[in-house]
Amino acid sequence: MLTMNAVTVRLGGRTILDSATATLPPRGRIGLIGRNGAGKSTLMKVIAGTLDPDSGSVEMPKSARLGYVAQEAPAGQGTPFQTVLAADVERAALMVEEEGHPEPHRLAEIHERLIAIDAYTAAARASRILVGLGFDEAAQHRPLDSYSGGWRMRVALAALLFSQPDLLLLDEPSNHLDLEATMWLENFLKTYRATIVVISHERDLLNNVVDYILHLEGGKITLYPGGYDDFERQRAERLAQLASAREAQAAQRAKLQDYVARNSARASTAKQAQSRQKALARMQPIAEAVSDPTLIFNFPSPQALKPPLVQLDQASVGYDGKPILQHIDLRLDPDDRLALLGRNGNGKTTLARLLSGQLAPMEGTKHAPGKLRVGYFTQYQVEELDSDDTPLEHMSRLMRGANPSQVRAQLGRFGFSGAMAEQKVGKMSGGEKARLALALITRDAPHLLILDEPTNHLDVDTREALVQALNDYDGAVVVVSHDRHMIEASADRLVLVDAGRALEFAGSLDDYTDSILGKGPPSPEGSRSKANKKDDRKAAAAAREASAGLRKAVKDAEAETARLTARIAEIDRALTDPRSANASDAHRPASDLMRLRGEADRALESSEARWLAASESLDAVSA
Structure with missing residues (x-):
């Protein structure tokens, strides 16, 4: 013990x-x-x-x-x-x-x-x-x-x-x-x-x-x-209980304070008021659950490109004239989600560098649109950040010509807003540095995002936020990770890099796990025929096309809901405290403000209904 x-x-x-x-x-x-x-x-x-x-x-x-x-x-x-x-x-x-x-x-x-x-x-x-x-x-x-x-x-x-x-x-x-x-x-x-x-x-x-x-x-x-x-379940229940207890305590505190305020001056009730004042002093406040505003990943959406984004035909790649991988046939389409499997040293990073354009094929061909933009994340980028500079200085150097608000907007997508954008990198945690590196590589809205071990130094909550952001991202993703949950939650295609080849793995991640632990044979391509693979690709492409419009509808509805919610808050502020309201609302009659609030409420209700319908349709397509 x-x-x-x-x-x-x-x-x-x-x-x-x-x-x-x-x-x-x-x-x-x-x-x-x-x-x-x-x-x-x-x-x-x-x-x-x-x-x-x-x-x-x-x-x-x-x-x-x-x-x-x-x-x-x-x-x-x-x-x-x-x-x-x-x-x-x-x-x-x-x-x-x-x-x-x-x-x-x-x-x-x-x-x-x-x-x-x-x-x-x-x-x-x-x-x-x-x-x-x-x-x-x-x-x-x-x-x-x-x-x-x-x-x-x-x-x-x-x-x-x-x-x-x-x-x-x-x-x-x-x-x-x-x-x-x-x-x-x-x-x-x-x-x-x-x-x-x-x-x-x-x-x-x-x-x-x-x-x-x-x-x-x-x-x-x-x-x-x-x-x-x-x-997670027990923690959520405990937080709900704490919130309930905090509300009850606040009500009790208000009741005691009211009694003290009304009865302290009366001789007949002063003793009782003093007793309640002591009870107030002994009452320990119940802490409010604090949410972390830095759990933010929001990858900018790229402009659409026609598929394929990358096509490799019998490509070989390596270093100093010596091939590491040979005979690679691989196609990446917009919105593809691909995970590279294989032990360290087998060539996963080499393949990632070929896809990113850092390496050229030694043999075979690679086709990619001239407008293709790639964001490539590695741990080396985290280590190479200048510890004496701030996120704002790093981003400003890379976004030359952009105005300050655009630079700060990109940083804000990854939780670096306000003072956080101006802290020294040397004082940041490993997770914050990784988040900054991701912000830097996605500054120009890449069509293809390649992530090589992005979860090192990220805690469980931050990893989950990253997975959610990848699922909302409109571009293609290639991920190399030792985090099985991340692969399962963000990838729908597996490629096994082994013995000098990179081949589609037909089974699931559980099948691959069994093969690693000796519970079953590895089967990179299984028994699927080329015709079956072509049908699978067509079905996947159709599903992506069907879901693209729905995802846009969900995002549009979310943006409209956020705008209307903010507008309602502005109107309420003008009604209750005109001095803090914006200039256009401050001088409006109360009747006009009430009419505008009613219109905004109806629009918000409609926007929420559109979001719900689009979300349900998207869930049905994704199932």
């Missing part, structure tokens, strides 16, 4: 954890969640013992072995296989002692303990873990220094899993993984027989692996039973 008792941590004058208290069940699998910057990693460090709290304590059984990935990736001439084997410190020490030929009694104890900790199958277990995380037999025996930092962090994760601690602490373990390794990790954690605390923004992992959600908000932690979907 793990208990956190009133843990308080202050960093840089800011309270990160404020008397955080919770008791975690033994052998529980706990998902630690919260918005970016809430303090999840800080709490994890306190649990791991690498950060001392300002007050409070963390208690756990003294004999419990704790496992936590260090921030620095392993390096040197040792191999991944050697590094993982060495992670089981007890096994390594016993093996060294055994080789020293101790006296018979001690040797018997060593053998007994080695058997108990399953030491003689260690090599096979280490290899299985490394294979699951993407290291084939040859890769397991290359020096660590030959790998990038991301791959060496995979070795650190493999070593942690191999050591089998009683308390396993994982801080966003899938950040350095591809989809395939993420699937393997999820499957591994499902069967892990000890306590797990994992910080993750992967909705599928939080639903499929954990049995409790520990939610960190405002420095406080709350434990919810179940996975992420269960948490």
Whole structure:
């Protein structure tokens, strides 16, 4: 059992954890969640013992072995296989002692303990873990220094899993993984027989692996039973209860204040008024649920282009004259939603660069309209942002010739309005930087949006906002992601990049997951004939064409509803406080304002009816 008792941590004058208290069940699998910057990693460090709290304590059984990935990736001439084997410190020490030929009694104890900790199958277990995380037999025996930092962090994760601690602490373990390794990790954690605390923004992992959600908000932690979907439901119910309680408290407070105001001066009721005044002072306000206005992604709609946007015919692509992918036949139409599958290193990014125009085909052909605009997002763009500049300065440089209001409008589409547009990038979170990079690459309303791992550093709520924005976007989307929920929610075509080819995957993402976990054979093209694929493409194109008009009708109705709502608010302001009204309304007679309000109300009702009808029709077409 793990208990956190009133843990308080202050960093840089800011309270990160404020008397955080919770008791975690033994052998529980706990998902630690919260918005970016809430303090999840800080709490994890306190649990791991690498950060001392300002007050409070963390208690756990003294004999419990704790496992936590260090921030620095392993390096040197040792191999991944050697590094993982060495992670089981007890096994390594016993093996060294055994080789020293101790006296018979001690040797018997060593053998007994080695058997108990399953030491003689260690090599096979280490290899299985490394294979699951993407290291084939040859890769397991290359020096660590030959790998990038991301791959060496995979070795650190493999070593942690191999050591089998009683308390396993994982801080966003899938950040350095591809989809395939993420699937393997999820499957591994499902069967892990000890306590797990994992910080993750992967909705599928939080639903499929954990049995409790520990939610960190405002420095406080709350434990919810179940996975992420269960948490969302319980959280919504709790917020509704808080809102109801807050309304009841406000009514009670108003009643007490009214009594005090009416009866304080009377000698006969002064004592009762004082009593109620004390009750008012003791009444703790119930916090109002705060919505985050920065959860905004709104991709500008491009002008229509005739299909196809991109056509690849027997194309090959690579570097320095050496092809990475060959014989690619691929077509992208407006409003296509495509996900690229395949392990890291198989060529997904190479294909994305070919589609974006950063690479030209070495053989074969690529056809694309001259007016095609492409927005291409990579993590490198996030890392290359100038930390001393503001979002406004970044956008102004790229939108030369645009007036300030146009620049701010594009930033506002992604939540950078007002003062947020003028903060230094160096003070922004990773999620905010990713949002800024997306704002920058979509400034000219691209027809094709290519996103290479866009969800790194985004919390669950922000990922969901991104998915919603992609579904509303009128252009084509190509996505590379290890977030299975994002792929399922935003892609309707799968392309498997593997063994030098890029082929349509006929099955679902679940079929692909089964093939990765050894539950079924991979089937890039299945048994579908070319005629069937042509029919599928025609049907998909017809569905997109049918839904395009409906989506426009929904957007138009939403815009009209927002305009009319704002207009009604202006009229109401003119009726109640003419001094704060706009110039044209301030001097209108009240009768004119009431007539205008009636007209606006009727128009709003009509607009809402159009929105509802268009939304229902769109849902029917999409079903």
